[in-house]
Amino acid sequence: MKPPRPLPIPEYVRKVRTAVRVALPGLDLLEGFISLAPRAEHHDGPQTILERLNGPDRFVPIQRSGERDVMLVNPLDIESVEPLGNVPLTLVLPPAFRITHEERVRVRFMSGRQVEGVLRFELPDELNRVSDFLNADEDFFALHLAHGTLLVNKRRISLTRLYEASPRPARGERSAPATGTDD
Template identity: 25%
Template sequence: MDDRKIAKNLRRVIFTLADGKQVEGDVFLSPYEAHRHSPQRVGELLNSEEAFLPVKTANGTLQLNVANIIQAITPADEELDDLMMLGKKYTVGITTLCGKEITGEVFVDLPQDSNRVSDYLNQPQRFFPIIIPESVVYIARRFILSVRD
């Protein structure tokens, strides 16, 4: 048996699932991201190709199907960095399939002729970060009904 363990950082996240239930727990993040010299963020984990996400809850580890996550909320002081706030800032209201509206800020860092909210939303990501006071909310593209900007 191999006793070596891969070091992971834990990050508290509150998930809202497609059935409306909430799951609170810790996700496991790599201390180093492949494309940067800093720890992995929740958004990078959600936008990876993995279909299931292990979440350490009070009742044990739960494997969440990423395709059924509407949103994930994590503390801004742990998740937010300067790179996430590059570009033009927009205040948006996003309405999800469950009828909830989330109001916050997005930063569009795209070429000058393509820096609208619609250009941002048409990027190939499963989850988009929305910055609200004290939290970063990742919203799944497939559960967005409309975006007001």
């Protein structure tokens, strides 16, 4: 019987280290670095923090500031991620195609923490409400605060307050007659 052949070692890819503050329910804020791929899958340039959080990995490594240890964090447990320092927006969010809606909201997390900011999103006219956006597939989204951008996990939100009524969806083949707002 032949000895098993060793598995090939994958080529090391230098990552783009980006400073972040991670909020996990019931724990102190975790400050450290998230590693991003140098090339994004769907656009030119490096992967963004938002793409990393919405990616397929079940655990995201965060190297704690001033430490050698690495925390493997389940993205489903992350409440929010805040880029620290002078992280360029190109490392936070992928290039926007066209922002079609903007609404001021207050988000209340399951932990009780609340943040207020502006939600900017791109949806077709027949899906133009905050509820449509929050019910979309991606778990994380950007909330624009007075002091920067916060990446929020939809699965950790218990309540979102809208300050203005959302516009009615445009009438199209698939939309029901508009009778008012439902957000």
